[in-house]
Amino acid sequence: MDSLIKKIESISADDRRIVTNKMTWLREQSIVNKFYHYFYPHSEVYQSPLIPLFLYELEDLEMLNYFPVVLARDGAISLMKFFFENPNPSKVKTPILIHQSLKNLVPLAWKENIAFYNYDAKKIAKVDQSIDKIFLTLFSEPKHCSLEYAEKKLRQLEEKIQKGCCPEIKCYFNYKIPVGEESHDQHHTKHLFEMTTLIKEIFPENKVSYVTNDDVKSLSMNNSLLIDLNEFKFFFADCFVRHLILGQGAVELAEEVERIGYHIPYSFNHGLLISDEYGEEYKVIAKQIHQDMELLRESIEASEAKISRDSYQFEDVQLCSEELKAFTYEQLKKYPVK
Amino acid sequence: MKNKIMIISSSEKSAWVSCQSITSNLQRSYQQVLPDAQYEFLPHHALSVHCLELAKKIKDQNPDKIIFLDHKPSVALFLKSLCLIYQQVKMPEILVHVYGDFILKTPDWLDLGPHLKTMKMKLICASKRQKDLVQSLFEAEGDLVHQCPFPVRKDQFYADDNLRKTGREKYGVGEELIFLYTGRISLQKNVVELARSFAEVLPSLERKAKLFIAGPFDDMGAPYLGLKTNTGSYQHKMMGLITELGLEEKVFYLGNHDKQSLIELYNLSDVFVSISTHNDEDYGMSPAEAMCSGLPLILSDWGGYTSFKQNVDFPHCDLIPVKFENYNVSPDLLKLKKQLILSSLLKTNWKQIEELAHQEFSDQSIAEKLKIILKEEPAKIKSFNNNLYRTASAISKRAKAPFASEIGKFSDFYQELYKVYWE
Numbered sequence: 001m002d003s004l005i006k007k008i009e010s011i012s013a014d015d016r017r018i019v020t021n022k023m024t025w026l027r028e029q030s031i032v033n034k035f036y037h038y039f040y041p042h043s044e045v046y047q048s049p050l051i052p053l054f055l056y057e058l059e060d061l062e063m064l065n066y067f068p069v070v071l072a073r074d075g076a077i078s079l080m081k082f083f084f085e086n087p088n089p090s091k092v093k094t095p096i097l098i099h100q101s102l103k104n105l106v107p108l109a110w111k112e113n114i115a116f117y118n119y120d121a122k123k124i125a126k127v128d129q130s131i132d133k134i135f136l137t138l139f140s141e142p143k144h145c146s147l148e149y150a151e152k153k154l155r156q157l158e159e160k161i162q163k164g165c166c167p168e169i170k171c172y173f174n175y176k177i178p179v180g181e182e183s184h185d186q187h188h189t190k191h192l193f194e195m196t197t198l199i200k201e202i203f204p205e206n207k208v209s210y211v212t213n214d215d216v217k218s219l220s221m222n223n224s225l226l227i228d229l230n231e232f233k234f235f236f237a238d239c240f241v242r243h244l245i246l247g248q249g250a251v252e253l254a255e256e257v258e259r260i261g262y263h264i265p266y267s268f269n270h271g272l273l274i275s276d277e278y279g280e281e282y283k284v285i286a287k288q289i290h291q292d293m294e295l296l297r298e299s300i301e302a303s304e305a306k307i308s309r310d311s312y313q314f315e316d317v318q319l320c321s322e323e324l325k326a327f328t329y330e331q332l333k334k335y336p337v338k
Numbered sequence: 339m340k341n342k343i344m345i346i347s348s349s350e351k352s353a354w355v356s357c358q359s360i361t362s363n364l365q366r367s368y369q370q371v372l373p374d375a376q377y378e379f380l381p382h383h384a385l386s387v388h389c390l391e392l393a394k395k396i397k398d399q400n401p402d403k404i405i406f407l408d409h410k411p412s413v414a415l416f417l418k419s420l421c422l423i424y425q426q427v428k429m430p431e432i433l434v435h436v437y438g439d440f441i442l443k444t445p446d447w448l449d450l451g452p453h454l455k456t457m458k459m460k461l462i463c464a465s466k467r468q469k470d471l472v473q474s475l476f477e478a479e480g481d482l483v484h485q486c487p488f489p490v491r492k493d494q495f496y497a498d499d500n501l502r503k504t505g506r507e508k509y510g511v512g513e514e515l516i517f518l519y520t521g522r523i524s525l526q527k528n529v530v531e532l533a534r535s536f537a538e539v540l541p542s543l544e545r546k547a548k549l550f551i552a553g554p555f556d557d558m559g560a561p562y563l564g565l566k567t568n569t570g571s572y573q574h575k576m577m578g579l580i581t582e583l584g585l586e587e588k589v590f591y592l593g594n595h596d597k598q599s600l601i602e603l604y605n606l607s608d609v610f611v612s613i614s615t616h617n618d619e620d621y622g623m624s625p626a627e628a629m630c631s632g633l634p635l636i637l638s639d640w641g642g643y644t645s646f647k648q649n650v651d652f653p654h655c656d657l658i659p660v661k662f663e664n665y666n667v668s669p670d671l672l673k674l675k676k677q678l679i680l681s682s683l684l685k686t687n688w689k690q691i692e693e694l695a696h697q698e699f700s701d702q703s704i705a706e707k708l709k710i711i712l713k714e715e716p717a718k719i720k721s722f723n724n725n726l727y728r729t730a731s732a733i734s735k736r737a738k739a740p741f742a743s744e745i746g747k748f749s750d751f752y753q754e755l756y757k758v759y760w761e
Contacts, residue, residue, distance in 0.1 A: 020568050047557070047570035214353045218554065222593040240569065247570065248554065249593035267555075267573050268591040 001276050004095055004115055005262055007068040008274070011051060015067055019051045025063070030317045031309045032057050038178045041213055042139060043073075044240035049264055050097070050272070052238055055082045056319055059309070064094045071097040071117060071272075073238035080105055080328040081320040084293065084300065089113045099237030101337045103278060104285045105328070111278065111286075117238070120263055121246045121270035123254035124225065127161040133224040134167050135211075135250060136199065137241050140175045140192040143329055145229040147194050154202045157227060160253065167225070169208045171199060172216055172241065180314025216241065221248035232332040235319075246270035285335045293327065300324050343372050344401040344430075346392070346416070348408040349379035355554075356521075356623035357437065359597075361408050363489040363701055364435065368405070370705035371712065376401070384411035389419035397423050401430050403712070409437035414446035421453035431716045432459045436472055436483075438618030438642075441755075444475070444730040448722065458716035464488045464621035465642030470758040475726040480717030487645070488621055489704035490630045492696045494597055497632030497688035498605055505606030509592075515547040515682055518607035518633070520600060521624040523572060524556040525565075526616035528638075528669060530575050537583045539675045543682040549611075551576075552592040552603055562617055563746060564739025604631030609681050613638040613658055613669040617741075617756065622646065629655075629695035632688030636677050638669045641759045654691050656681070660760040665747035667760065725755055 018025065022045075026032065035056065036043050043054070052071040056078040064070055072079060079102055086092070088109040098106070100116040127134070134157070138145060161167065175192050177185045200208055211219070226245045230237075246252070247267035261275035293300070303321035311317055320328075345368060352358050368375060378395070380388055393416070396404065404420075406413045413434050420429065461483045463469040473483045506512075517536060523529045529551060536549045555576075559567040580589055595603060604610070610628035612635075619641035629635060629646065634654035637643040647655045656677050659670045697703055728751060732740035741752035 045568055047568040047574050049574065218353055218355055220594045220596045220599075222595060222599070244569065247573065265577060267570065268577065269593070 001115075001262070004069065004274070004276060007095060008050065008262075008264065010068045011049065015051055016048070019053055019067070020045050020047065022053075022057070026057060027059065029057075029059070029310045030312070030314065031319070034179050034314055034317050035319060038176050039139070039236050040174075040176075042174065042236055042239045042241050046240050046243055048266065054078065054236075055096075061086065061091045064092050064096070067094055069095045069097065071238060072099075073236060074098070075233045075235040075237050076102055076105060076328050076332055077234060077325055078319045080324060083107050083110065083290075084304075084320075084324060087290075097274065099233050100275070101233050102237060103282060103337055104289060104335045105331065106278075106282075106286060107290050108283065108286055115274060115276040116261075117264075117272045117274055118259055118261070119242065119246065119252070119270065120259065120261075120273040121226075122251040124251050125160070125254045127157070127165055127167060127225060129162075129165055131165065131167050131223055131225050131251075133170055133219070133221075135170045135172055135216075135221075135224055135226045135245055136229060137172045137226070137239075137245070138174065138195060138229045139235065140173060140188045140195070141235065142187060142191050143232070143234045143325075145195075145231045147191075147198065149231040150195060150229055151198055151202075153227065153229060154199065157253070158202055166204070166207060169199065169203045170211045170215075170219075171196075171208065172211050178314075180317065216244060221245055221250040224250040226250040226252055232329070232336075234329065234332065243267070243270070281335075289331050289335070292331075296323070296327060300327065341402040342400070343375040343403045343405065344378055344396060344399065345372070345375045345405045345407055346378050346380060347406075348382050348410050350382045352382075352408070352410065354409075357409055359490075359623060360437075360488045363491055364407050364704075366491070366701045367489050367705040367708055368407075370702065371709045375405070380411050380416065382410045384416065386415070386419060389416045390423070392416070393419040393423040396420065396430070397427075403431045403433060405433040405435075407435055409439055412443050412446045414443060414450045417457070418446075418450050418453060421450075421456060424456075429457055432457055433712070433716075434459070434461050436461050436463045436468065436620070438468075438620035440468075440472060440620075441617070441729055442733055444726055445734040447475075448726065448730040451722075454719040458718060460484055460711065460714070460716050462486050462711060465645035466648055467641050467644055467759050468620040471756070474755075474758065475723055475729065476719050477721040477723055478717045478719050480715055482717035482719060484711045484714070485645075486704060486707045486711060487626065487699055488623060489701040490623075490626045490695070490699045492630060492700040492702075495601055495604065495627045495630035496696075497692040501602055501605035502688075505602040508602070509550075509606060511548070511606060513545065515543065515545045515609070516607040517547060517549045517609050517611050517678070517681075518552070518603060518628070519549070519611055520552045520595070520603065520628070521612065521614075522556040523551060523553050523576070524616070525559055525567065525572060527612070527614040530572075530579055531669070531671060532611060532613050532674070533576065533579055533585065533589050534583070535671050535674050536678060537579075537585050537588065539678045540588060542679050544679075545682055547588075547682065549589045550592055550603065550607060551590065552595050552600070554594040562739070562741040562752065563748065564742050565746075600627065601631060604628050604633055607633060608686060609634050609636060611636040611678070612643070613671075613674055614643070615640050615660055615667040615669060615760075617641075617759075619643060619759075626695070626699050629691060630699060632686070632692040632695075634681065634684070634686055634691060636674070636681060639760065640667075640669070652694060654686070662748075662753055662757075662760060665743055665745065665749070665753075667748065667756075729755060 050071040100118040261273035265271040303323035307318040555573045557567045559565040610633040621642035639657035743749040
């Protein structure tokens with residue numbers, strides 16, 4: 001951990017400038033364009049004391065070696081693809097920080113090169129009079145947040161709202177259909193409709209409203225609670241909107257698990273916790289996941305061959321194949337990180 | 339016969355918090371002067387078709403005057419539709435409240451070109467220097483540009499001993515002197531420079547002091563220079579300064595506050611400070627609200643800020659000179675430091691300041707000022723000055739960095755155009 005902290009502290013202002021000015025070192029590729037816009041504004045570039053980037057943006061992994069340490073903003077699917085294509089870190093010398101909830105996806109061969117981050121913001125146990133707004137952030141994709149998970153979370157939230165408190169529920173929903181998939185996509189629309197219905201079932205309808213990007217940037221967040229409905233960090237883990245809202249003073253609900261680690265300040269109100277603790281269960285789970293992946297390698301490879309990083313057929317441009325996507329989702333459900 | 343007046347406003351809230359207050363406060367003032375005025379609304383991003391429909395409605399109703407309250411949509415775009423509908427028929431008198439983004443709208447005004455000759459008009463700026471800036475763009479017959487500050491609600495912003503006491507308790511303030519900055523926190527607002535100067539004078543102050551900073555961080559950079567910054571970068575700069583100089587117990591970022599908690603902040607504080615050199619600083623809603631809450635002001639001698647001294651001859655407003663050197667605009671930080679030290683010696687009469695401010699800026703006072711402007715003869719725009727052509731060209735043809743010189747700093751033309759803001 002000490003050597004990791006030293007590496008983090010050695011990140012220079014120049015390194016940060018390079019990473020935020022990607023056009024100078026990254027070739028324009030369909031995969032970058034498609035998923036930046038699909039995930040936007042969650043994918044927006046922001047100023048960080050670390051080097052945040054999406055691993056799927058890199059054509060050549062040796063690019064990573066320029067930086068002392070990088071933070072992978074990726075969710076489970078592009079991370080899994082990264083490990084699938086690179087079963088060991090032979091080309092990569094730079095430590096990579098991934099979201100703590102994705103630790104079980106790390107192959108054993110990568111263990112020494114991967115550490116974890118998690119959000120570190122002010123926490124509250126109950127929603128009392130001091131909270132006048134609750135921000136619900138959602139990306140309209142069932143694998144980003146299932147209806148069951150949302151219902152469980154929102155019911156828990158309902159219980160934590162003290163009697164007499166009636167905060168406004170501000171829904172910041174991102175409704176997008178990926179480029180090239182418009183003609184046969186309906187699950188985004190269905191998901192958004194179901195989520196909206198659910199929220200209005202749980203909370204008083206006159207208290208629920210929809211907010212836009214501009215609202216989020218201009219509303220006061222001092223007395224606000226953030227509920228980020230990102231169940232498995234499936235598509236992205238490090239989210240601009242979350243930084244934006246926490247950075248403006250919103251708080252989060254306290255979780256049962258105590259978080260420990262090295263605090264990296266992101267704003268006056270929040271930061272990230274860095275740790276390299278894998279926990280006791282990791283080795284067994286990781287071994288099982290990657291044994292299963294090897295068993296399926298042939299069919300995953302066949303499915304991967306059908307997709308592309310750079311094509312004008314945007315439907316073919318994918319972060320990973322359907323086979324790998326389904327495999328990853330199953331592992332996340334089977335082995336959730338506490 | 340009574341005049342028929344129509345007030346046009348935006349149907350949506352502005353993204354700028356200060357503009358949200360300004361338009362609703364202006365409406366209150368107009369309700370006092372023109373209780374029978376009819377209100378019409380246009381969307382923020384109104385297109386020609388929206389403007390045309392409203393123009394038809396206006397012609398049917400044939401008002402004597404039309405007043406534009408908001409900074410969006412573009413007034414010039416709407417006026418073009420109005421001209422198309424009125425053709426040779428005599429048009430109503432037009433009153434336009436001008437905002438800080440007027441320069442960005444110059445291409446629309448240029449586009450209005452020949453139609454302007456058929457209109458009688460008044461442009462109302464919120465400060466003397468903005469009036470000078472806008473005046474420098476037009477050749478007019480009669481008084482085209484008028485001055486009237488934006489109103490502040492005196493039932494919302496006032497000096498109150500109880501609020502001061504409870505606010506100071508809430509924020510753990512004892513006898514310390516509190517300097518306060520509120521508003522957007524961004525590069526051109528020079529808030530980091532303010533914090534650094536404050537840190538440097540701390541040992542010389544007569545009393546223990548703290549600097550409170552409240553408002554949203556804004557990473558718009560300097561659009562006139564094409565300088566873009568990433569979200570979070572200015573906050574990082576501020577955090578870096580606090581760590582570098584060990585100011586954790588002296589400089590406090592309090593977050594973005596709504597009106598209710600702003601009034602508390604103004605009341606618990608002792609001096610309001612802002613050394614902004616932002617190109618859109620046509621007025622200063624935060625200083626106006628601070629003053630109405632009884633605070634003395636330390637402001638950069640820039641744009642609309644200067645009027646806080648000029649208009650009221652206000653003894654508790656001190657202006658910090660602004661320099662334009664090496665193609666850069668910056669406040670004189672040495673003078674700022676001196677002023678911070680001096681202000682730690684002063685004893686403030688909150689009530690006296692509040693009274694003076696309410697006389698000048700309350701919605702009732704502004705209603706009186708508007709009444710006078712409404713009675714004055716409108717002007718006719720004869721032609722555009724060269725500055726308008728150059729500005730419109732810079733905004734539309736060099737949109738990514740309209741006022742940048744070759745070396746990425748402010749161009750000679752920016753200096754020429756904006757010299758009224760600092761000279």
